[in-house]
């Protein structure tokens with residue numbers, strides 16, 4: 001979709017409105033704020049496209065900010081992967097920022113809050129604090145430490161920072177309102193002791209700010225004008241506002257938080273925590289396993305950045321959570337690859353066909369178009385010889401007249417080649433067909449004249465010459481979960497719905513033009529689907545991933561026969 005033709009989503013309308021009301025365009029600033037505790041997934045793509053899309057629309061800076069406040073879960077390798085993925089999606093950030101860059105500022109602000117009597121050190125256990133929290137209809141109970149003298153709070157906070165306490169001994173809490181109907185306002189924790197090394201600040205700190213204390217303040221430090229996040233943060237807005245009120249300078253931009261719906265994709269899970277479990281439990285090989293809904297998994301699977309961006313654009317930005325069918329994503333990748341992927345021939349489930357009137361030892365190289373929809377893609381040569389493979393399911397001894405593939409006594413065309421007549425077949429002791437004998441019509445070569453008008457042959461098959469074919473490992477992927485929405489069942493863990501057949505590895509035979517394929521190359525195996533070359537490929541082993549099947553093939557095949 002052309003960016004300028006797309007209707008504005010509700011957040012873009014909001015920005016338009018702010019501009020109309022006098023907000024200076026040059027003050028617009030956005031950010032994409034991932035926590036580096038896992039790889040980005042397809043849900044994040046919506047947020048990335050939204051924030052970077054706004055940046056492009058208004059020519060405004062967009063920061064990539066890592067919300068790295070939890071050293072127990074965060075790692076440098078996740079930072080690296082996130083940067084790689086955002087870049088691959090085609091976006092350029094203004095600056096790379098880290099919440100950890102603001103640890104000192106946040107600490108200083110916390111000290112000010114203590115001095116103003118707006119924060120205190122609580123020395124109860126987390127269980128004790130939990131019992132005092134109350135519930136949405138019952139107010140909470142104030143901590144016995146709530147009215148600790150400022151001096152004592154300051155000293156304890158300093159001692160916390162100096163590493164004098166073990167984890168859990170003390171926390172810093174904001175002194176807000178234990179009776180608020182918003183539970184998040186009931187004296188939320190701002191700091192806890194964590195004797196853990198941080199991937200950027202190492203052991204400089206042993207107290208870490210909570211996400212809620214950090215996030216809004218970081219937006220303010222960066223002068224983000226529109227702080228866009230997902231709906232689960234709607235209830236947090238009041239708290240972020242309270243925190244901002246403590247520090248904001250009226251002459252500077254105050255971030256405006258607005259929420260949009262998380263995107264959920266059918267037959268998968270989009271939560272880093274759940275995806276991490278799939279990796280840790282060995283359900284998939286890695287974060288970039290092509291079955292994963294991660295950006296890196298989709299890339300390895302053969303998805304293009306364009307198709308993911310188009311997907312995000314098509315589903316748009318919503319106000320309510322909903323489930324997007326994975327077929328919409330598949331449609332986008334098919335649509336994109338249809339335009340750009342060269343066509344090749346590969347047989348995945350081979351059946352030997354002998355062309356009995358084709359001279360033994362001979363071969364010829366036939367012209368094959370690389371992309372019928374794009375002349376500039378050029379052509380290549382594919383070899384034909386007396387023995388070829390076709391797909392097993394493309395042959396039947398007998399079939400009704402809707403079966404336009406190979407059947408005894410009927411003609412069928414070889415793609416880029418000749419018309420064959422199936423004469424007889426050979427079976428093994430179990431009755432399975434193991435070879436078909438055909439004759440060919442030497443005058444029926446594709447592209448050699450008007451022979452097609454002479455004899456109507458409805459079916460066209462893909463094939464490979466056995467002598468020239470290259471054996472390859474082909475990985476066929478299916479949905480990772482059998483259930484449409486595996487993580488929404490109250491009494492069942494999402495892991496119970498893992499599809500045991502999400503990966504099938506077979507040996508296929510491909511035309512020799514693919515012999516030197518490189519990792520990442522994409523192609524359409526005609527009549528089968530879109531494939532790409534996996535990074536596991538070596539000089540003596542080709543590995544293909546099936547990106548997505550073909551819905552419409554060029555052969556007029558009616559499956560119901």
Ligand code: ATP
Nearest residue numbers: 033034035043044046047229230262263270271272
């Ligand atoms: P996860 O549960 O997968 O860890 P998260 O929200 O904790 O997700 P963050 O790293 O905090 O992950 O996300 C960065 C940004 O991406 C946030 O602004 C978040 O709101 C947004 N985001 C995360 N998941 C989705 C999703 N499924 N759809 C749309 N936006 C999302």
Ligand code: MG
Nearest residue numbers: 034035037272
């Ligand atoms: Mg998170």
